[in-house]
Amino acid sequence: MTRKIVTLGDEALRKTCKRMEKFDLRLWLLLRDMKETMNKADGVGLAAPQVGILRRVVVIDVGEGLIELVNPEIIETSGEQAGAEGCLSIPGRRGFVVRPAKVKVRAQDRNGKHFEIEGEGLLARALCHEIDHLDGKLYIDVMDHEIFDDEE
Numbered sequence: 545m546t547r548k549i550v551t552l553g554d555e556a557l558r559k560t561c562k563r564m565e566k567f568d569l570r571l572w573l574l575l576r577d578m579k580e581t582m583n584k585a586d587g588v589g590l591a592a593p594q595v596g597i598l599r600r601v602v603v604i605d606v607g608e609g610l611i612e613l614v615n616p617e618i619i620e621t622s623g624e625q626a627g628a629e630g631c632l633s634i635p636g637r638r639g640f641v642v643r644p645a646k647v648k649v650r651a652q653d654r655n656g657k658h659f660e661i662e663g664e665g666l667l668a669r670a671l672c673h674e675i676d677h678l679d680g681k682l683y684i685d686v687m688d689h690e691i692f693d694d695e696e
């Protein structure tokens with residue numbers, strides 16, 4: 545089941561989300577719905593607050609398969625990359641954002657098991673962007689400038 549994606553102006557996007565403590569059917573249904581919602585919207589990532597759920601849950605798919613992250617934390621970053629970024633909660637806009645070139649993230653899976661994942665390029669960008677959502681941060685807060693269609 546897809547859920548409604550909230551957009552800029554909705555309070556849910558500005559809240560600090562709570563850690564997920566229970567790894568049960570409720571979480572699994574949320575993960576399923578978030579994946580379906582992300583795919584339908586043609587996005588590469590979605591954070592729970594974007595569907596109005598104030599929990600630390602993220603899904604990402606940059607074309608290398610689905611990644612589910614529960615209670616994710618960035619534990620290491622290196623380098624820098626600059627590029628265009630958008631957000632399903634801010635439709636029709638894009639910004640130029642500098643992010644780390646590589647990140648290492650520690651998270652839990654849908655059963656509560658801890659794991660680490662490393663990403664570079666688009667995956668590193670998506671990890672930073674989605675984890676920011678869990679603390680009420682949006683790319684427009686950190687972007688260098690807005691990108692308009694006549695640029696590039």
Ligand code: CO
Binds near residue numbers: 631632633673674677
């Ligand atoms: Co976003």
